[in-house]
Amino acid sequence: MITAVAAIAPLSVLGVALTARSWWEGVTMAVGYLLTLGVLREWSLDGYPRRAIFALMFTTAAWVIGGITASSPISFVPLSLIGALLIVRLPRWKLWIAAFATGVAAIGATAFVFHPLAWDLVAGYLVIPAVGTLFITGVILVSEQAWQVARRLERAKEAEADLAVARERGRFASDLHDIQGHTLHVIKLKAALAGRIVHTDPERAEGELREIRRLADATITESRELAYARHEMSLAAELENAKRLGEAAGIAVHVQLDQGTGGTANPLLAQVLREAMTNLLRHAHPTTVVITASSDAVEVVNDGLAADGDSPLRGLARLRERVEGEGGTMRIERRSDSFVVAARIPADRSETAQPDSVRRVER
DSSP, X not given: OHHHHHHHHHHHHHHHHHHOOSHHHHXXXXXXXXXXXXXXXXXXXXXXXXXXXXXXXXXXXXXXXXXXHTOOTTTHHHXXXXXXXXXXXXXXXXXXXXXXXXXXXXXXXXXXXXXXXXXXXXXXXXXXXXXXXXXXXXXXXXXXXXXXXXXXXXXXXXXXXXXXXXXXXXXXXXXXXXXXXXXXXXHHHHXXXXXXXXXXXXXXXXXXXXXXXHHHHHHHHHHHHHHTTOOOOOHXXXXXXXXXXXXXXXXXXXXXXXXXXXXXXXXXXXXXXXXXXXXXXXXXOOSEEEEEEESSEEEEEESOOOSSTTOOOHHHHHHHHHHHHTTOEEEEEEOSSOEEEEEEOOOBXXXXXXXXXXXXXXX
């Protein structure tokens, strides 16, 4: 509305001041402009204001009177404004614009019914109305297109914001699944172990129950930290958890640590390790698991293949997207006798580098 008024109003006011021959002509033009401004004020991309049709009828009548009496050559402007607002949204609007400009000029030609043909009448009631209508319609059209672009950009920003929220919710759900799903599996296995040995080895069963309580408390703490965006997983802690999980499930877990690359391990590597251990308990029955870890990579190899070799691994698939988003790579491979999950992410070199030595510990 501001663009249209700024481009058209000054010329219109000047035209009224120069061409009005009586006070009633000025009043008629003023009423027409007020109606036009009212329509512009309610103009939106969702539809036309109700007063637009009434304004179109009034401004058409004013231009017809101005043409017949040949007393107000500028009175076509309100009609052109209202008509332009209505036709720029019609299909095949180019044809409608040409037809509308021709119609405005045709109304102006009524001046020749009661007045002799003269060059000033041709210019004032044919040429200027036609050219002026095209100019006004062009201004409205540009404003409309700019408005459409602004709306599309606004909606794109809203969609981007919604997508960011959805991604964050997915990340939160994935992290929550990694925290609670893994620990609940450990608790389930330790509870089953405690139930088996409660009569034969009460002291060990009591220790398992204490470990279950510790795991539950730790899970509550980690979930709270995740909710407040303070949770960050540690690869070293996950290696220890993997060892304990293997012991509870009766699986031999061999951990090989390679610290020669230096730097701090990306927390996503700890998530990959946790998800890999959770999946092998859900989908496979391994007897041996070999974990090789360093500051920039982790690899989990187990000898238990799932009964359904094509079982979906949605958690690992989501993690692969996140690993690749961090500039790393992740490999999920089914071999004839083993299942491999391996991920590599460049280590954070901003931390103090560790000594160039390789320490391999087999457990």
